Amino acid sequence: MVLGLFVELCSIISDKVRLIQLVEKGDRKKCEIAKEFNIPPNTLSSIIKQKEKIMKFNCGNMKKMRMTPYLDIDKCLLKWFTQCRDKNIPLNGTILLEKANEYAQQLGHTNFKASSGWLTNWKKRHYVVFRTVCGEKASADTHCCSNWIKNLPDVLAGYSSNDIFNIDETGLFFKCLPDKTLMLKGKECSGGNYVF
Numbered sequence: 001m002v003l004g005l006f007v008e009l010c011s012i013i014s015d016k017v018r019l020i021q022l023v024e025k026g027d028r029k030k031c032e033i034a035k036e037f038n039i040p041p042n043t044l045s046s047i048i049k050q051k052e053k054i055m056k057f058n059c060g061n062m063k064k065m066r067m068t069p070y071l072d073i074d075k076c077l078l079k080w081f082t083q084c085r086d087k088n089i090p091l092n093g094t095i096l097l098e099k100a101n102e103y104a105q106q107l108g109h110t111n112f113k114a115s116s117g118w119l120t121n122w123k124k125r126h127y128v129v130f131r132t133v134c135g136e137k138a139s140a141d142t143h144c145c146s147n148w149i150k151n152l153p154d155v156l157a158g159y160s161s162n163d164i165f166n167i168d169e170t171g172l173f174f175k176c177l178p179d180k181t182l183m184l185k186g187k188e189c190s191g192g193n194y195v196f
Helices: 002-025 030-036 041-049 051-056 071-086 093-106 116-126 142-156
Strands: 128-132 134-138 180-184 190-192
Touching: 002 030, 002 041, 002 051, 030 041, 041 051, 071 093, 071 116, 071 180, 093 116, 116 128
Parallel strands: 134 190
Antiparallel strands: 128 180
8 A cells, every 4th residue: 555655656746747847848838738737727836836846856766757759659558558457458568669659650650669768768657567467366257157157058068078178277379468567566466368
């Protein structure tokens, strides 16, 4: 719980650092920046007044965090990443780089190239870590399973009992998902059963 609060606090500080960096960049009006972050302009002014305190707060080398010029790609990728992890879908760097390039194309950023350096900075900005997937917390759909249980006797009716095997622990690696995944720091890492 303490780690969760720490990550949440770091995320808040990270957003404030981003706001300050956008204002200091000077290419946009403060009211536009406030609107983008969905905060009142006076809140943005308060954050700017507290700049020194915010920048001194070191949360995972916050002072060294670089602002991305592709904030829309950054946000889209984080939202997609969070949705996938909420479904316990394991993700790795290659998948994230491909998705980032896809978003760049959709958003019209022809100069954007998702590189390993860009991904490293993205992970630092959003406190994403690489962990081994363990267990099957998110098991198969119970509705789907109950239908199979109901229909299984009909499916097996044409076979001899000598021809029926349980292959639960047999490995078939066609469309195999990775056993390690990127995830938000402080979150539980568990796998699941997936149907493709």
